[in-house]
Amino acid sequence: MIAPPITVERLLEALSTKTDFRDGILGDLAEEFALRAERDGAAAARRWYYRESIRATPHLLRDWARGLRAPDVRHLADVVIPSFVFAETLLFFVELTVVSVTKALGFSLVVFGPPGGPIVPVVGLTILAMGAIMGGWIAAWFDERTPLINALALGVAWSCVIIAMSAVVGTREPIWYPVCATAMVVAGTTIGGILHVRAA
């Protein structure tokens, strides 16, 4: 009997805590995958599984959100805050290193200053994306019950911080920079969470 794609199954498991609802969905997907693999072939069954997994995702997230209680929110905050602090600290030192090294080499690369050319924001966003991936990985690692939820929560919280900072403190970068930074953070933390789930 052919088993469904293990990575996708793990990702779906990572989107929700263990409930009858989640097991019902994953069990049905596995059962129908086996039937389709026998009837239509493994490749067609895998395509069906990928499509159905995407369709099942909002229902799993909804089930997780419905079961959310005050202690769970506190627990999520306990995961998100240290992950955010870790990622921001890492970013700070990476930026400092990039600025110092480029300065020592005889040219100035002010990563988060006014854009002097197209390369500067690209460097800044790349560093931010790397930090977000690392942060997502750490958030997923902190709690094995809902690793992908933790990574997504970090991405959302981090984005809120970027938007709030841009609105309240103001930014020297053009408006597209915080918009791109928000997208990078959400995508990066999600990728970090997926990488952890795959490796686990």
Add this chain to the structure above:
Amino acid sequence: MTTPTLGALELTVLLAVVRLGDDAHGLAIRRDVSARMRHDYSVGAIYTTLQRLEEKGFVSSRLTDPLPQRGGRSRRQFKVSAAGQRALGAAHRVATSVWAGVHTTIHPHPA
């Protein structure tokens, strides 16, 4: 206290549970509903509807032993409760009343 009502998909799923009897589990229900409605419902949509029906007290469920073809997970067998049967009866009465006299003027298969 108001009696919970049935939505369109809830009614279809509840009827599928009645029709399937002892074989009323998620996969069979989804197939039955998708075939009759001519729409490919997702696994999540059917489970969300079943969960809502269970919360309204219209169905009850029990878990079977873990099955290898489900990756070692149990199957959930659904059964219509007395409240569910009453809700179906009420829905049938409403539908009959709403459609009364209309069938004579509607041609489902126009020439």
